[in-house]
Every structure is written in structure tokens, then in C-alpha cells.
Amino acid sequence: MILFTSDYTEGAHPAIVEKLASTNMEQTVGYGEDAYCEEARGYIRRECGREDVDVHFLVGGTQTNMTVISAALRPHQGVLSAESGHINVHESGAIESYGHKVLSIPSADGKITASQVKEACISHREDDSFEHMVQPKMVYISHPTELGTLYTKAELVALREVCDAYDLYLFVDGARLGYGLMAPGSDVRLADLARLCDVFYIGGTKVGALFGEAVVITREELKKDFRYIIKQKGGMLAKGRLLGIQFAELFREDLYYQISGHGISMAMKLKEGFLEKGYKLFIESDTNQQFIIIPDEKLEALKEKFVFTYWQRLDDKTSVIRICTSWTTKEAAVDALLAEI
Amino acid sequence: MILFTSDYTEGAHPAIVEKLASTNMEQTVGYGEDAYCEEARGYIRRECGREDVDVHFLVGGTQTNMTVISAALRPHQGVLSAESGHINVHESGAIESYGHKVLSIPSADGKITASQVKEACISHREDDSFEHMVQPKMVYISHPTELGTLYTKAELVALREVCDAYDLYLFVDGARLGYGLMAPGSDVRLADLARLCDVFYIGGTKVGALFGEAVVITREELKKDFRYIIKQKGGMLAKGRLLGIQFAELFREDLYYQISGHGISMAMKLKEGFLEKGYKLFIESDTNQQFIIIPDEKLEALKEKFVFTYWQRLDDKTSVIRICTSWTTKEAAVDALLAEI
Amino acid sequence: MILFTSDYTEGAHPAIVEKLASTNMEQTVGYGEDAYCEEARGYIRRECGREDVDVHFLVGGTQTNMTVISAALRPHQGVLSAESGHINVHESGAIESYGHKVLSIPSADGKITASQVKEACISHREDDSFEHMVQPKMVYISHPTELGTLYTKAELVALREVCDAYDLYLFVDGARLGYGLMAPGSDVRLADLARLCDVFYIGGTKVGALFGEAVVITREELKKDFRYIIKQKGGMLAKGRLLGIQFAELFREDLYYQISGHGISMAMKLKEGFLEKGYKLFIESDTNQQFIIIPDEKLEALKEKFVFTYWQRLDDKTSVIRICTSWTTKEAAVDALLAEI
Amino acid sequence: MILFTSDYTEGAHPAIVEKLASTNMEQTVGYGEDAYCEEARGYIRRECGREDVDVHFLVGGTQTNMTVISAALRPHQGVLSAESGHINVHESGAIESYGHKVLSIPSADGKITASQVKEACISHREDDSFEHMVQPKMVYISHPTELGTLYTKAELVALREVCDAYDLYLFVDGARLGYGLMAPGSDVRLADLARLCDVFYIGGTKVGALFGEAVVITREELKKDFRYIIKQKGGMLAKGRLLGIQFAELFREDLYYQISGHGISMAMKLKEGFLEKGYKLFIESDTNQQFIIIPDEKLEALKEKFVFTYWQRLDDKTSVIRICTSWTTKEAAVDALLAEI
Known part of the structure; x- marks a missing residue:
């Protein structure tokens, strides 16, 4: 059986496995304060075009989302998100387990717009009972979204503006960020995210690492005491270097982009193959x-x-399936699938 | 100015004020373990037709909702509610502040149906990622709803059945319960709620008391240690007798029904008055x-x-307002309003 | 039976009961935004000698403590308190139910000292694992304490200084504040608390009101969105005027001090009576x-x-009891007790 | 520099690294539902001598503690632990971040006794205000403790008995369990824990794995929906097989015991060396x-x-240090240290 179910069916890129093996018996301090983590931070700052980010x-992703959101919000504040x-x-x-309501916004394509955010804020502020309602304080978007779609740079700029206007944080979940950065036609780069978001993360789990997400905090007030929050949420890995080593491999040169690009080219081949067959x-x-x-x-x-994901029923005789490629998808697997349709 | 904004613009029914005054200097133990609370509990059990309820x-209402829900759910469980x-x-x-997601269900009239509940449960159970989603464990309804509508006994029976089928608790928010019990045509009595719900409450704040909600727990497993939870949530009134005295007045005889009935007759007069004028x-x-x-x-x-509540804009030239009557609405006020329309 | 078990065995001061009765049928807006609450706020600001406090x-007290602490702390922060x-x-x-650890400090007399607070902060900061430990951010004291003791003004000044030095909030639980203000020899006045604390409250429940605690916030950053937090914690009384009316009666003139003084004189008579008898x-x-x-x-x-409170066993043949007087203790009751010892 | 600071300064046992490498490109399902996890579960059940455990x-350890405790307790319940x-x-x-108080018990050696637990329960139950106090519901012990000490089988039996008598769960934190199992003179085996505890875990992070803790649940009522709680707490690893592969290596044969034994023999050599030198x-x-x-x-x-851990000052001229060995401590490092003292 060939799995197209998700982007985490294999282990890590061989370069990462090798590096983990070759550094295995070194002694380092724990909790992300070792030299490998520092090295990886340097590469990520370089890619972000900013030295002043934490x-x-x-x-993992859920852990990262709950840590960031819990660190940023006061108890009565909520986070706007696509449904x-x-x-x-x-x-x-x-998110609720740490006390915060997710304020959901309807969305057909997994994205939310600046005007939807604006509307939510105005509607909250103008309500007589505004103090009886959860206060919107953060916008959460995923890029790519859970439906594979992408924000344009212009859309991100618009979101940034509405966040500034209504005193909201902009948080980007980049669990699949590599596939967004390498998508054909996308104009969003890491430096754009570092300029436009208050906090975002670069997904490793789905893009070549065994596991790991790199959180980048650009907003000064969100930096304070963040390591306490990581520890409290159970996210401070004892052997923190495992994360540093992986992200250093991914970003020392262009491995992250290169392997994401492979995942994208496999996806495009599949897409075109399906379209060609009608x-x-x-x-x-x-x-x-x-x-x-x-x-x-x-x-x-x-x-x-x-194996793929059954997404939903469309009508009596038709369904929607989700097919996932990744940094490790074999072209032979794609060919095999296309041969069967 | 005459206020039709809410059902808590005045104090309490005069009989309650008098009783609070005449018992004022008595010494009693605190925290709801006094004789007045015990007396009131007896009356409520009688009205419920069950001696085995706690x-x-x-x-207040928010306090009651958060106490009941936090007492009943495990961390990964959520409560289904009309949007x-x-x-x-x-x-x-x-509710989120205690860790639980409110799983909202679309509703035009403030009610949710047994089939909506069933659908939510099936959809949860059949999803491959069911463990990654909040588990529905309770149905929350308000009777009357926030839109003034009412469940029929048949609808409650259907909800009970679906709750039994999917192992859910049924919880009824009765903040305005009196007005539901006395509504023309409603076939739901206290004894029905006591038979069909796992837990519900009888609102006093909006129905003749200075403040106070009487929680009735019928389900055995929800009774355990409930007083700890009340205390933890800040809801255990030191001078608990104030609540006992008020509910004893309301339910010793038929005061609760009688004053609710007055609120309803004022509402019906208003409704008919508006309808008559087109x-x-x-x-x-x-x-x-x-x-x-x-x-x-x-x-x-x-x-x-x-003064009334601006509810929403309907179109360019038309709006919706909410007019609230209560146990204390003066007929003269209703006449005055009708005279102006 | 005569109860000396607590300071909340009776209702409210007759002046309060009368005022509640005479205003009962007035219509007001809810949630503490009525004229009575505004009036009471004015009196309290006057007593605090500051117009710039919220x-x-x-x-109730538990509700107030959890609301203030939850409003002030970030998730990884805790509150220092006497054991x-x-x-x-x-x-x-x-407090834990909202996510915060109470960092307890040993105390024989219910008080904590500035040097204990300093030591806790230094010990936290100097620990290599400081990010793995809850960060002290608030000092909670009660005045009077749970053991009837009092802070001197000099002790409060010292606590203020250590709080400034280590960036902590100082929060005073004044559930029994009246009895502290009127205690013989105490040099702490409301204006001192308003000058030295970041937030404190004036207890009504145990000092003449049916219920109610007046929170005074002096620190700017703690004022923001406090009403959201009150609502979220279930503490926003629908008929908020009930609280305004009560505190207006207590503070329009000197009722709060006068009735507290009565409680104190009864306590001193008891104390001397016991001491005289050995x-x-x-x-x-x-x-x-x-x-x-x-x-x-x-x-x-x-x-x-x-009836009184059994406090603890001292040795085989001797115990400690707690006897509570209050604003409403009858001199005849005190005499009756002294006659029996 | 040679590090004796902790038991997580290196990576993983070479056998684990090799297995991770050799299985790296296999495709498996995620979230711990793969064959490697199932294999590892089988080995652990075998070692526990029970097939009926989950x-x-x-x-990691903090994540495991918060997941187990949050899964087991109701909101008003707390966990007894050595200070x-x-x-x-x-x-x-x-633990507090999920709403639960840690009820600390004084301890000189890091252990708590059955009689201390009994006393805490009796004291809670007999208090008039028992509903105003957190209810003890779980006993948390670590084995070995944070001070390197161990429970005897008799002590665990006594704890089990008091837990049964007072309806408490017994939870053992085994982050360093291997070193306990192999300690000279210890009579506690995995099967004893599986028989005496309601839930415990076998630490991998400090005993040969890159990371990972294996939770064993023996009590039926704690098993229900545990995977939801893992996911909610951010602990469900996408590539769950990484954990299965590691624990399969550790427990297929006797690797876990063997490498723990090495850590112990290094520790004993150090201890004797220090003692010999006075x-x-x-x-x-x-x-x-x-x-x-x-x-x-x-x-x-x-x-x-x-490098080692400065533990505490003893007097003006003397301190206490903590020296940690592990599965990977080199005998040469031990010799070098002993040569310098």
C-alpha cells in the first residue's frame, strides 16, 4: 500500500538522520540552550531578514498553538479563526483547555479576510453587552490553510492593517509553511511573515524533520517570559538540541525550500494528472x-x-478525497496513482 | 422614562423584601445549610414531583452555568448549544475559562433539535480524527430561549432520547423559567423538567427575587461533591439563607407562577397591541x-x-427591538407604550 | 443557642434593609452602572483620598480573590500568600482553578514579612531552573488576617517597597477590613491602603451588608477590562444596584466604621473577660x-x-476555640458567655 | 569539560539511533497507532506481567504528569505530593495550569509515607469546612525521587492500602525508573508497580531514549478517553512510531535494565570513591x-x-552538589573526577 494520507508518514530527511547520529554522543546542556539551537536560530533570523526576533x-503543532495563544491572551480574550x-x-x-474561546469565522476556502476581522471587531465593540462577550484580541490563520489555500502578500498586509487598527495580534500557523513558500505563484516569503506577523511558526514535522516547529516572535511584548510558558505547557524538550540540530540542517543552506519544492512538484503533477483525465x-x-x-x-x-483521506460526501455517487504529498513523496508513487485513475 | 430593557430592572417581590426584613436579625449557620434553605428545597422537590433530587x-445565571458545566464534564468534553x-x-x-468548548449549533429561533444533536454526535463519532475533536457530552438549552421561544414537551422528550442514545447530559437553563411555565399553550411543567433533564435551574433573578437560581440535579452521578464545585466557582453565598428565604417565598404557595403569569399577560397585551396596529x-x-x-x-x-433593547437592523428603514416585561411590569406602562405606537 | 461562630450569622444593618426596601420598586439599569453604584463609588474614593481609583x-470574598488574581497574572505567575x-x-x-499556583510562605501569626517576600523572589531568580518554577508576581495578604492579626503601617510600607523592588503586585484581602480599621492601636487607614496597595477590597459581607465586597484598584495596568473579568468569573450581579445601595449606606457617613467599632468593643470585652478569669x-x-x-x-x-469554632487541639486536655464577634453582637450575649467561664 | 549535570546530556543508545535510521523511510500511520507502538506495548505488558493494562x-515528563493528572481529577480535587x-x-x-492544586507534604528525603497520606485525608474529612478545601484524590510519588531515594515494596504496599482506604489514585512518576529498578537492594520491579499503582510511567528520556515516557494505566476508570486528553495537552506526537521504535528497542530484550545498570554502577563507583576520600x-x-x-x-x-549541579549551601564553607550519572556515563569520566577529589 502507498500512503498519501498525510505529510508525516515517514521519518526525517536523511541529512537530519545522519546529523542526529553523528552528534549523538556529544554532551550538551538541555532545554534549548545549546549551541545547535543557537546556530539554528541564527539561520532562521537570517531567513527572516531580522536579527531582533526571538x-x-x-x-508539535497543537502544542505550539496552545503555547503561543496562552502566552498572548488575557483570560477574557479570544482568538479569531476560520471555522x-x-x-x-x-x-x-x-485552546479552550487554557481558557480561551476560539471565535470562529465562516470560510469556504479556509481563509479569512481583513473585512471579516474588521466586522467581528466592530460588532463586538458596538454591542451594548460588549463586556459580556469574549474580546477578540488575536487573529489566527494557517498558511497554507487546512484546505491547501494560500494568502497573498496583499491579503496579509490587509490583515496586518486591520490588526493594527483594532489592536489585535496576528498569528500564523505555518505547520505546512514550506509548501506555501514554494507554491507556484505565491508571493509570500519568510521575511514577509517576519514583517507582517506578531508571531508565526515554521513547521518542521511535515517538512523534513522528525518533529519540531520553530516559533518566531517579532512583537516585543510577546517575547517576555515565553520560556516559562513553553515549560508550563509541557513543550520544553529536555534534549532541546534535537530541535536545534534539525532546524540547523533545514536552514543552514536551502534544504527546507528544496524539499518543500519537491513536495510541491509532486502535488502539481498529481493535480495536472487528475485534471487531464477529466x-x-x-x-x-x-x-x-x-x-x-x-x-x-x-x-x-x-x-x-x-491510502488517502476520505474528506466528505458530495452527492449520492461522488465523494471528495484528500491526497497529500510531501518532501518524501516518490515520483513512482505519483505515477502509479495516475496510472490507476 | 419607562424601562422595558430587561426583566431585572426592579428589586424583589414585596413579600420577599418583607420576609428578608423580618428575619434579618435571626442567627443562622451559613453556606446554605440553614433551615430556610431546607424549607425551600422541600417546596421545590414538591413542585418537581420527586424527593430524590438535589x-x-x-x-446568578452565568455562575450557575459555569458551575454546572464544570462539574459535569471531563477536560476533553464540550457542550452543545444553540449559536x-x-x-x-x-x-x-x-465556560471556556474552565476549559470547555461550546459546540455551537445553528439555530434561527434559539432552539436546537434532537436531530441536530444526533447529527453532531454521529459526525463526531464517525470522523477518523474523533480523538482530535472535542467530544460532545452535554446538551445545553434555555427554556425559554434567548429569543423567547419554547420547547414543547415532545421536543424535550426527543432531546432526552437522543441524549440517552449518545450518552449526553441534558441541561436546561431556566433563567426565565417562570415565563415559560406560564406561557399560553406551553405543556412543559416543572415535573417534566425534573423527569427529562439531568440538571436544570429555576431562575429567581428575573422572576421576583433580588437574585438567585435554584439548581435541581436529578442525575445521580452529577450530585457528587457539587458543593465543592459551587465553592470553587465563587458561588457559595456566606449568608446562604438569603437564597433560601427568597425561594421559600416564591414556592411556599404559588407566588412564582402567579407573578410569572402577570409578566406573561403584560407581554401578551403588548404583542396583541402591536399586531393590532399592523x-x-x-x-x-x-x-x-x-x-x-x-x-x-x-x-x-x-x-x-x-427604553428597550435595540436588537438588530432589518433593512435601511426598519429595525428589530426587544421589549421585555416581567413580574413587575405595570399595566399603565404597557398602555402608555401602546398609546404611542 | 447563641452563635459566635462567624461574622455572617445575621442579615444586614437595619439602615441597609430599609434602604433596599424603600428603593425596591425603582427601575435602574443593571450590572453596576446605576446611580447608586456611582454614589457609593464616590464615597469610597473620598475615604481613600484618591479620585483616580477604580x-x-x-x-463574595472567594469570588473577589479569584477575579482579582486571574485579572492580574499571566499563566506562569503565582501569588505569594501566608500558608x-x-x-x-x-x-x-x-485560584488554581484559574491556573495559578499559590506560593505559600510559612507563618505563625497569619502574616508574612517583607523579608520573606524578598527571600522568595531572590531564591526564584537565582535558581538555575527559574524558568521551570512558577514566577512570583503578586503578594496576597489579608488584613486582618485569618488569625485576627494586623499589619502595621510600617510593615505595609516595607511590603510595598519589596513589591516595587521585585515587580510584584500587592493585593490586600479586606474581607474583615472594618474590624482592622477600628482595632485599638492600629495605624492603618483606608487612605494608607489606597496609597500602598495595587488593589484591595473592603469587605461588606462580614461588616453590616447582606453581601458585597468593594474592590479598589489603584494600579493603572490592573484597571483595564476588569469588568470583562468580573463577568467571566460569574461575579457581575444583574441587579448591581443592590451592591451600590449597601455600600452607599455604609460609607455615606461613618456607618462602616461605627458598626465595625461595635464589633471590636465586644471582642475586647470578651478578651479582657477571659484574661481576667485566667x-x-x-x-x-x-x-x-x-x-x-x-x-x-x-x-x-x-x-x-x-456555638463557636473548634480551632485545634493543643494537648490532651486543652483546646483552642475561635470566638467571633461582629457589628451585630449583642452585649447581653457577651455577658452571658463571660458569666459561664 | 565533562558534564555530570543531568541524565539527558547525550542523545540515545546507539541501537535506538540505528533503528530510527533503518526505519526512517518506511511509511506508517501516525499518532501511535502504528505497528512499532503496538510491538512496544506488547513488551511493556510482558514486563508488567499484565495484559490488561493500557x-x-x-x-516528556512534565507533559506526562499534567496529562495523567488532568485526566484523573475532577476540578475540586488535588494531588498529594512531597514538597x-x-x-x-x-x-x-x-498542574495548576489545568486547575489542580498540588497539596504538598513535608519531606526530608523526597518520599512521603502512608501515614502522612492518611493524616492528610483524615484532616480534610474531619474539618468542618471540608467543602471549602481542595479534596485529596491522588497520591503522586516519584521513584526514584528527586533526591535519589527509593520506596521499598513494603512502603508501596502501605501507600496502596491507604489509597484504597481513602479512595485515592496512586500515581508513580518513573522519569528515572530504570535507575530505581537496578539500584542495589531495591525490591521493586515493574510488575510490582503494575500491581500496586493505578497509573505510572517508565522514563525513556533519561534512560537511553532520545525522548519518551511510557504511561501504563492499570485502573479501568482512568483508561477511558485517555487519547483525547493526550491530544488536548499537546502530547500526541504526529510521528508516533518514533516512540514505539525507541521503547521496542529498550524492552525487546533487556536493554533498558542493562543500560540503567551501567548508570547505577557508575554512580556507586563515584559514591564509594567520595566516601573513601572522607x-x-x-x-x-x-x-x-x-x-x-x-x-x-x-x-x-x-x-x-x-560541570555538576550546585544543590545548596550547607554552611559558610561547605556546599552540596548533585552529580548525575546515566546509561552513557564513561568510566573514564568517573575516574577523572575521582582523581581530582
Whole structure:
């Protein structure tokens, strides 16, 4: 069976595995204060084009989301998110477990717009009972989104402006960031995120690392005591160097971009292959998640050799499936799938 | 100015004020363990037609909601509620502050149906990522709802059945319960709630008391250690007898029903008055909240003598207002209002 | 039976009951935004000698403590308290329920000293693992303490200084504040608290009101959005005027001081009576709680006519009891007790 | 410089690194539902001598503690722990962050006794205000403790009995369990823990793994929905197989015991070396943490070649240091240290 179910079905890029092995018996201090973490921080600052950002390494995405949000908000404040946002639907209530409401905003494509954010803030402020309602204080977006879509730089600028106008933090979940950075036509670079967001993270788990997310904090007031919060939320890895070593490999040169680019080219090949054979897309995605509309009988046939995610039923005879590529997808696997459709 | 803004603009029913005054210098033990609380519990058990229910007295509605929900749920569990439910929109995130997600369900009339609940549970259970999603464990409804509407006994029975089928608790917010019990045509009595719900409360704050909500717990497993939770949530009134005295007055005989009935008859007179003059209702309500569609120019005129709640804009020239009556609304006030429309 | 068990065995001062009755049918807006609350705020600001303080009214002490602490602290911060502090032992974990550790400090007399606070801060800062430990950010003291003792002005000044030096908030729980202000020899006035604390409250529940605590916030950064937090914690009374009316009565003139003074004079009479008959005190208290060492056989005899709190066993034949007076203690009751010892 | 600061200064046992490398490009499902995790579970069940236990893999110790405790307790319940317990002092308030008070018990050697637990429960139950106090519901012990000490089987049996008598859960933090199991003279085996505890964990991070803790749940009621709680607390590793692979290596045969034994033999050599040269121990430990009393001048000299933990000052001229060995301590390093003292 070939798995197209997610972008974390394999281990890590071989260069990372080798480096972990070759450094294995070195002695270092713990908790992310070792030289490898410092090295990796340097590379990430370079890519961000800013020396004044704080960089922290955490293990996973849910952990990162709950740590950042809990660090940033006061008890009565909530975070605006697309209805389909990971924090709203797929984290077992991690954000609420630390006391904060996720204020969901309807979205067909996984994105939210500056005008939706503005509307939410105005509606909150103008309500007579505003003190009886959760105060919006942060905007959470994922880039790419859970539906594979991307924000343009102009959309991010607009979000930044509305956040400034209404005193909100802008937080970008970059669990799949590499696939966004390398998507054809996308004009958003790391330096743009570092300029436009208050805090964002660069996903490693789904992009070549065994695990790990690199949080970049640009806003001064969010930097304070962040390591306490990481520790409290269970996210401070004892052997912190494991994260430093991995991100150093990914960003010493251009490995992160290169392997993300591979994932994207496999996704584009798949997308074009399906389109050529007359299939329709459920949603237009230029990233490593492709949502394909597929007749149920075809779907059953494919299941014999391939595993993917059943996304939703479309009508009596048709469904939507999600196919995920990644940094490690083999071209042969893509060819095999395309040969069957 | 005459206020129709809410059902808590005045103090308490005179009988309650008198009783508080005449018992003022008595010495009693605190925290709801006095004889007045015990007396009131007896009356409420009688009205519920069950001796095996636990009755606790709390001060306010938000406090009661957060206490009940926090007592009942494990950390990963959430509570299903209409989108317009008080816990979802008007408690500044009190439920989330104790770690629980409010799982909102779309609703045009403030009610949710058994089939909506069923659908939410099935959708949760059948999802591959079910452990990554908040587990529905409680259904929260308000009766009357925030839109003045009411559940029928048949609808409550259907909710009970779906709760049994999917192992959910059924919790009824009765902040305005009196106005529901006395609404024309409603077939729901206290004994029905005591039979069909796992826990519900009888609102005093909006129905003749200075303050106070009487929680009735029928489900055995929810009874355990409930007083610890009340104390932890800040809801254990030192002079607990104040609550006992008030609920004893309301339920010794039929005061609660009688004064609720007055609120309803004032609401019905208003409703009919508006309808007779050609106004339209935004929503059909048989309880003490009336939602009237009104031209903006008329609205401005009314504001000179009356205060009510601006509910929402309907179109360029028309708005919806909410008019609230209560146990203490004067017929003269109703006549004055009707004379102006 | 005569109760000396607590300072909340009766209702409210008759002037308060009368005012509640005479204003009962007035219509006001809710949630503490009415004219009575504004009036009471004015009186309290006058007594504090500062116009720039925010004043909020809450229902009870536990609720007030959890609201203030939750509003002030970030997630990784804790509150220093005497081991015997109310928040540490008698609030069912209310502070922890909002995520904060109570950092307890040993204390024989219920008080903590500036040097203990300093030591706790230094010890935290100098520890290699400081980020793995809860960060002290607030000092909580009660005045009078749970053991009836009092801080001197000099001690409060010293605490203020250490709080400034280590960037801590100073929070005073004044649930029994009246009895502290009127204690013989105490040099602490309301204006001192308003000058030295960041936030404190004036207890009504135990000093003449049916219920109610008036929170005074002097520190600018603690004022922001405090009403959201009150609402979220379930402490925003719908008929907020009930609190305004009560505190206006207590502080329009000198009622609060006068009735507190009565409680103190009854306590001093009791204390002297016991001392004259050769009893010893467990702790020296000049406030309304007296802790008396008493032979077990005498204790049994007293129980026939009086109720008090069994505090602790001292040795095989001797115990400590707590006797509480209050604004409403009758001199005849005190005489009756003294006659029996 | 040679580090004796902690038991997580290196990576993982070479066998683990090799296995991670050789399985790196395999495709597996995520979240701990792969075959490697299942394999590892089987080995652990075998070692526990029970097939009816649930085994879950988490990343780190703080995360494991907060997940287990949050899963087990209701909001008003707390966990008894030695004052020096990791959850009480070194987790930045992680337990409190989920709402639970750590009820600390004084301890000179890091252990708590059955009679201390009994006393805490009796004292809680007999207090008139028991509902105003946090209810003890769990006993947390670490084995070995933070001071290197160990429980005997008889002590664990006594704790089990008192837990049964007072309806408490018994939870053992085994972050350093290997070093306890292999300590000279210890009579506690994995099967004893599986028989006597409700839940415990087997530490991997400090015993040969890159990271990872294996939670074993024996009590039926604690098993329910545990994976939801892991996910909510951010502890569900996407590439869960990384944990399965590591624990399979450690427990397929006897690697876990063997490498723990090495750490112990290095610790015993150090201990004897110090004793022979006339040094005194601060506390008697048979595990991998040794607490040595050392003159300050000697300490300064040692710092030139070795790093260890400064534990505390003893008197003007003497301090206590902690020296940690582990599965990977080189005998040459031990010899070098002993040569300098």
C-alpha cells in the first residue's frame, strides 16, 4: 500500500538522520540552550531578514498553538479563526483547555479576510453587552490553510492593517509553511511573515524533520517570559538540541525550500494528472494537499493500492478525497496513482 | 422614562423584601445549610414531583452555568448549544475559562433539535480524527430561549432520547423559567423538567427575587461533591439563607407562577397591541420577551419616553427591538407604550 | 443557642434593609452602572483620598480573590500568600482553578514579612531552573488576617517597597477590613491602603451588608477590562444596584466604621473577660476574632448554650476555640458567655 | 569539560539511533497507532506481567504528569505530593495550569509515607469546612525521587492500602525508573508497580531514549478517553512510531535494565570513591543522583574540568552538589573526577 494520507508518514530527511547520529554522543546542556539551537536560530533570523526576533523550538503543532495563544491572551480574550482552522476543530479543545474561546469565522476556502476581522471587531465593540462577550484580541490563520489555500502578500498586509487598527495580534500557523513558500505563484516569503506577523511558526514535522516547529516572535511584548510558558505547557524538550540540530540542517543552506519544492512538484503533477483525465477539484490548491472529486466506484478501486483521506460526501455517487504529498513523496508513487485513475 | 430593557430592572417581590426584613436579625449557620434553605428545597422537590433530587441555590445565571458545566464534564468534553445560547455569546467566555468548548449549533429561533444533536454526535463519532475533536457530552438549552421561544414537551422528550442514545447530559437553563411555565399553550411543567433533564435551574433573578437560581440535579452521578464545585466557582453565598428565604417565598404557595403569569399577560397585551396596529413580529414568542419589527422613525419617537433593547437592523428603514416585561411590569406602562405606537 | 461562630450569622444593618426596601420598586439599569453604584463609588474614593481609583462591587470574598488574581497574572505567575491565607486553604482551589499556583510562605501569626517576600523572589531568580518554577508576581495578604492579626503601617510600607523592588503586585484581602480599621492601636487607614496597595477590597459581607465586597484598584495596568473579568468569573450581579445601595449606606457617613467599632468593643470585652478569669490566648488579636485556650471540660459545658469554632487541639486536655464577634453582637450575649467561664 | 549535570546530556543508545535510521523511510500511520507502538506495548505488558493494562507513549515528563493528572481529577480535587516533588516545584505550574492544586507534604528525603497520606485525608474529612478545601484524590510519588531515594515494596504496599482506604489514585512518576529498578537492594520491579499503582510511567528520556515516557494505566476508570486528553495537552506526537521504535528497542530484550545498570554502577563507583576520600553524603542515595557535601574551595577547583549541579549551601564553607550519572556515563569520566577529589 502507498500512503498519501498525510505529510508525516515517514521519518526525517536523511541529512537530519545522519546529523542526529553523528552528534549523538556529544554532551550538551538541555532545554534549548545549546549551541545547535543557537546556530539554528541564527539561520532562521537570517531567513527572516531580522536579527531582533526571538526563536523558540517546540515539538508539535497543537502544542505550539496552545503555547503561543496562552502566552498572548488575557483570560477574557479570544482568538479569531476560520471555522475550519486547526485550533477550532482538530486540537481536542487545547485552546479552550487554557481558557480561551476560539471565535470562529465562516470560510469556504479556509481563509479569512481583513473585512471579516474588521466586522467581528466592530460588532463586538458596538454591542451594548460588549463586556459580556469574549474580546477578540488575536487573529489566527494557517498558511497554507487546512484546505491547501494560500494568502497573498496583499491579503496579509490587509490583515496586518486591520490588526493594527483594532489592536489585535496576528498569528500564523505555518505547520505546512514550506509548501506555501514554494507554491507556484505565491508571493509570500519568510521575511514577509517576519514583517507582517506578531508571531508565526515554521513547521518542521511535515517538512523534513522528525518533529519540531520553530516559533518566531517579532512583537516585543510577546517575547517576555515565553520560556516559562513553553515549560508550563509541557513543550520544553529536555534534549532541546534535537530541535536545534534539525532546524540547523533545514536552514543552514536551502534544504527546507528544496524539499518543500519537491513536495510541491509532486502535488502539481498529481493535480495536472487528475485534471487531464477529466477529474474536477473540490478546491483549487497550489500546495501539497489536493482535494479531488471522485466517483465512489473509482474510489473503491483505488483503495486497493493507495491510502488517502476520505474528506466528505458530495452527492449520492461522488465523494471528495484528500491526497497529500510531501518532501518524501516518490515520483513512482505519483505515477502509479495516475496510472490507476 | 419607562424601562422595558430587561426583566431585572426592579428589586424583589414585596413579600420577599418583607420576609428578608423580618428575619434579618435571626442567627443562622451559613453556606446554605440553614433551615430556610431546607424549607425551600422541600417546596421545590414538591413542585418537581420527586424527593430524590438535589437542590442548590446560586446567585446568578452565568455562575450557575459555569458551575454546572464544570462539574459535569471531563477536560476533553464540550457542550452543545444553540449559536444564540447564553453560554455561547453572553458570558464573556465563562465556560471556556474552565476549559470547555461550546459546540455551537445553528439555530434561527434559539432552539436546537434532537436531530441536530444526533447529527453532531454521529459526525463526531464517525470522523477518523474523533480523538482530535472535542467530544460532545452535554446538551445545553434555555427554556425559554434567548429569543423567547419554547420547547414543547415532545421536543424535550426527543432531546432526552437522543441524549440517552449518545450518552449526553441534558441541561436546561431556566433563567426565565417562570415565563415559560406560564406561557399560553406551553405543556412543559416543572415535573417534566425534573423527569427529562439531568440538571436544570429555576431562575429567581428575573422572576421576583433580588437574585438567585435554584439548581435541581436529578442525575445521580452529577450530585457528587457539587458543593465543592459551587465553592470553587465563587458561588457559595456566606449568608446562604438569603437564597433560601427568597425561594421559600416564591414556592411556599404559588407566588412564582402567579407573578410569572402577570409578566406573561403584560407581554401578551403588548404583542396583541402591536399586531393590532399592523406591526410585525421578528419572531413568534409567547413569553416575556417580544421582538418587534419597527420603522426607524417610529423607534426614535418611542425613545423619548421608553427604553428597550435595540436588537438588530432589518433593512435601511426598519429595525428589530426587544421589549421585555416581567413580574413587575405595570399595566399603565404597557398602555402608555401602546398609546404611542 | 447563641452563635459566635462567624461574622455572617445575621442579615444586614437595619439602615441597609430599609434602604433596599424603600428603593425596591425603582427601575435602574443593571450590572453596576446605576446611580447608586456611582454614589457609593464616590464615597469610597473620598475615604481613600484618591479620585483616580477604580471601584467595583462583587458579591463574595472567594469570588473577589479569584477575579482579582486571574485579572492580574499571566499563566506562569503565582501569588505569594501566608500558608494560612484564605486563598491557600479555604477556597476549594479557586485560584488554581484559574491556573495559578499559590506560593505559600510559612507563618505563625497569619502574616508574612517583607523579608520573606524578598527571600522568595531572590531564591526564584537565582535558581538555575527559574524558568521551570512558577514566577512570583503578586503578594496576597489579608488584613486582618485569618488569625485576627494586623499589619502595621510600617510593615505595609516595607511590603510595598519589596513589591516595587521585585515587580510584584500587592493585593490586600479586606474581607474583615472594618474590624482592622477600628482595632485599638492600629495605624492603618483606608487612605494608607489606597496609597500602598495595587488593589484591595473592603469587605461588606462580614461588616453590616447582606453581601458585597468593594474592590479598589489603584494600579493603572490592573484597571483595564476588569469588568470583562468580573463577568467571566460569574461575579457581575444583574441587579448591581443592590451592591451600590449597601455600600452607599455604609460609607455615606461613618456607618462602616461605627458598626465595625461595635464589633471590636465586644471582642475586647470578651478578651479582657477571659484574661481576667485566667484564660490564655492562643494568639494575640485586637480584632473581632479571638482565639482562646480552653480546658476540654469547660468547652463541653459552654457548648450547651453557645456555638463557636473548634480551632485545634493543643494537648490532651486543652483546646483552642475561635470566638467571633461582629457589628451585630449583642452585649447581653457577651455577658452571658463571660458569666459561664 | 565533562558534564555530570543531568541524565539527558547525550542523545540515545546507539541501537535506538540505528533503528530510527533503518526505519526512517518506511511509511506508517501516525499518532501511535502504528505497528512499532503496538510491538512496544506488547513488551511493556510482558514486563508488567499484565495484559490488561493500557500503554501510551508521550514525549516528556512534565507533559506526562499534567496529562495523567488532568485526566484523573475532577476540578475540586488535588494531588498529594512531597514538597520536593517535581510537579510541585519544577514544572512552572503545569498542574495548576489545568486547575489542580498540588497539596504538598513535608519531606526530608523526597518520599512521603502512608501515614502522612492518611493524616492528610483524615484532616480534610474531619474539618468542618471540608467543602471549602481542595479534596485529596491522588497520591503522586516519584521513584526514584528527586533526591535519589527509593520506596521499598513494603512502603508501596502501605501507600496502596491507604489509597484504597481513602479512595485515592496512586500515581508513580518513573522519569528515572530504570535507575530505581537496578539500584542495589531495591525490591521493586515493574510488575510490582503494575500491581500496586493505578497509573505510572517508565522514563525513556533519561534512560537511553532520545525522548519518551511510557504511561501504563492499570485502573479501568482512568483508561477511558485517555487519547483525547493526550491530544488536548499537546502530547500526541504526529510521528508516533518514533516512540514505539525507541521503547521496542529498550524492552525487546533487556536493554533498558542493562543500560540503567551501567548508570547505577557508575554512580556507586563515584559514591564509594567520595566516601573513601572522607567526603560525606548529603543524602543516602542508591541511584544515579549522588548528593555530596563538599568544601567550597574544592568545588571551585573541580569546576575547571567538570560541570555538576550546585544543590545548596550547607554552611559558610561547605556546599552540596548533585552529580548525575546515566546509561552513557564513561568510566573514564568517573575516574577523572575521582582523581581530582
